[in-house]
Amino acid sequence: MSTQNFYDIKAAVVRGKGESFVLENARIRAPKDDEVLVKIVATGMCHTDMIVRDQYYPVPLPAVLGHEGSGVVAAVGSQVKDLQVGDHVVLTYGYCSHCEHCGTGHAAYCDEFYPRNFSGADPHGETAITDANGQALHDHFFAQSSFATYALSLESNAVKVPNDAPLELLGPLGCGIQTGAGAVINSLQVSPGSSFVSFGAGAVGLSAVLAARVAGATTIIAVDVVPSRLALAKELGATHVINSKEQDPVAAIREITGGGVNYALESTGIPAVLRQGIDSLGLLGAIGVVGAPALGTEAKFDVNELLLGGKTIRGIVEGDSTPKQFIPQLVQLYQQGRFPFDKLVKFYPFEQINQAAIDSEKGITLKPIVRIGAL
Template identity: 65%
Template sequence: MNEISTRDIKAAVIRSEGSKFTLEDLKLGAPGPREVVVKVVAVGMCHTDLIIRDQYYPTPLPVVLGHEGSGVVEAVGDAVKAVAPGDHVVMSFMSCGTCGPCEGGHPYHCADFFALNFGGSRKDGSTAVTEDGSSQIHDHFFGQSSFSSYAIAHERNLVKVDKEAPLELLGPLGCGIQTGAGAVLNSLGVGAGQSFASFGAGAVGLSSVMAARVAGATTIIAVDVQPSRLELAKECGATHVVNSKEVDPVEKIQEITGGGADFTLESSGRPEVLRQAVDALGIMGTCGVVGAPKLGVEANFDVNGLMVPGKRIMGIVEGGSVPQIFIPRLVELQRQGRFPFEKLVKFYDFDQINQAVEDSESGKTIKPILRMPS
C-alpha cells in the first residue's frame, strides 16, 4: 500500500527535439491501484531513447525517457499482487493485458502498444510526474520513464529477479538485450547447426550473436562497419565477421554459408541494410526486423527473389518475449557465463547522462548504464 502521496525526484528531461538531457528536480505522484513505485538503482540507455529525443516517433515533449530500469520496489498500489516492497525488479515494456494478442500470450504485439509505450502518459492521459506539483511532464515511457531516481511502473511491466543477481547490470534486459536475444531464441527460433547473420553489432546485434551461440548455431556472422565492434563480436560468439565498408556483405555471407544464411537479423533501421539482410538469406530463410527508423520509412526487395526461394521477412518487437518468463532465463544464462552481456556495458553516473549519449552515438560505448546516486 502506498503511504506517500507525492515525493521529490531527480529526473532527466528532454524539453525540445534534439536537445540535451537536463537533470531537474520534479515531483512524482502516488501510484495507481496496479502501479508500483520503484527506487531506480540503474538504467540502460537504448537507441529508442535517442530516436524519441529526435522525434522519430511523436511522443509529446517535455518528457522523462528511460526504459531499461532496474531497482527496488518502494511502494505498491492497493491492487498489486505481483510484487511487494523490497523486491528487486527489472522494468520492461508495457501492454494492456486484455486485447487478443495479450490474452494469446503475445504482449509485445499488444493492440495498444504504441499508446502505452510512446504516448507520454497513462492510457487515460494522466501522468505521475509534475514540475511543481501542477505543470505536467510527460512520462510513462514504456510504462516506466526510468531516467529518474524513482519511477512509477505497472505491475504488468515488472519482472521480479533474484536478490543475488547483479541488479545494476540487469536493466538492459528490459529492452535492448531482450530484443536481440529474444529475436533469435523466441521469434526466429534459430536452431542447432544452423547459420545466422546479424546486420549490426550494437547492443541488440551482439545480444543476438550471443543468443545464436546459446541456440547452437554453428555459423554466426556479425556485419558492421566498426572494427572494434567486430572484434567484440568474436568474443561474443561470432564465427565470422564482415566489414561491410570493405566487402559486399551479401556476397560474403553467401560465400561463408554456401548459398545464404538460414536466418538474418537487421537492427540498424536502415532500409538499404534491410535489403542486404533479405538478399543474404538462403532458400526458405527468414529475416527478422528490429531496427526502428522514422515513421513512414519504406524499404524494397526483389519480389521474385523473395517469392521463388520462399524467403520470409518477420517484424519483431521486444524479441517476441514475455518478460516475466524470458528475463529470468537470461539472468540465469548470464550467471552461468553462457550469455556474457556484461561485455557490452559501461557504467556512468546519472549526471554523466549526456556524456553517455555522446559515447553511445559515436560507437565508443555499446551499452551505457546510468547509476543512480544511492
C-alpha cells in the first residue's frame, strides 16, 4: 500500500486545441482501492493521442494524454489482489469488468468504454493530477494518462509481463499493436491457408501483417502509398504489396487472389479506402474496420455486392482482446522471434515528444515510443 498522499511528477500537458505538448511539473495522488501507481518507463504514441490533442474526439482540456504506457508498479491500493510493487506492467484500455460485454470476454465493447477512456476523469468524475498551481488537469485517458513519469491505473487494465522482456518496448502492445494483431487473430479469425489484405501499412496495419503470418495466411497483401512502408511489409511477411497511387488496388487484389480476398483490414480511416476494401472481398469475405475518422464520418458501399456476396463488415475496437491474456501472448510471440514488432518503432526522449508527434503524422516514424523514465 502507498505511504504517501501524492507524488511529484513531470507530465506532458495539452492545454488547448491543436497545441503542442508542454512538459510541466505536477502532482498525482496516491492509489486507492483497486488502483496501482506505475512508474512509467516508456509510452507509445498513437494516432488517437493526436486526434484528441486536435479535438476530433472531445476529451476536455487541459489534459495529460498517453495510453500505451509500460512501467513498474510503485504503489498499490488496499484492494489490489494480484499485483505488487516491483511488477513490470503494460497499461491498456479501461473497462468496468461487470457489464454484459465485459463478462463475456469482450471488454473492448464495455458499456462504459467511452467515459472510462475519454471523459478526462475517473468513473466518479474526479481527476488525480494537479498542475504546479494546484489546478486540476484532466487525466485517466484510457484509464492511465501515461505521458507522465507516474500514472494511475486500475489493476484490471495493468497487465503483468515477464521481467526478462524489454519493458521500454512493450507499451504499444496496450493499444496500437494489440489493435492490429487482435483484429486478425481475435475478430476476423484469419485461418491457415487463407488470403488477407491490410489497407494501410502503418503501425496497426503492419501489426496485422505480422499477425496474419502467425495465423497461417498464405497470401498476405499490404496496400499503402509510401514505398518504404511497403518494403517493410515485405520484410515482415507480406507476399504482395500494392502502391495504390500507381495501380487500382481492387483490381490488383482480385488478380492476386483469383476473385477476391478472404479477409481485409482497413486502418486508414479514409471512407474511400474502406470502399476499396469492401470491393476487394471475395464471396463470404470479411473486412475489419479499425481506422478512426472524425466523429460523424459516413461511408458507402454497394448493398447488393454486400448481400449477394455474403460479405461482412466488422467494426473492431482494441482488437477485441482480453488484454490480460492477449498481451502476454504477444510478448511470448515476440520473445520467440515470431512477432518482431520492434521493427516498427523508434525511440524519442521525453523532451522530444512533440517531434515524435510530428514524425508520426508525417509518416516518418511508424510507431514512436517516448522514453520517460529509467527502470
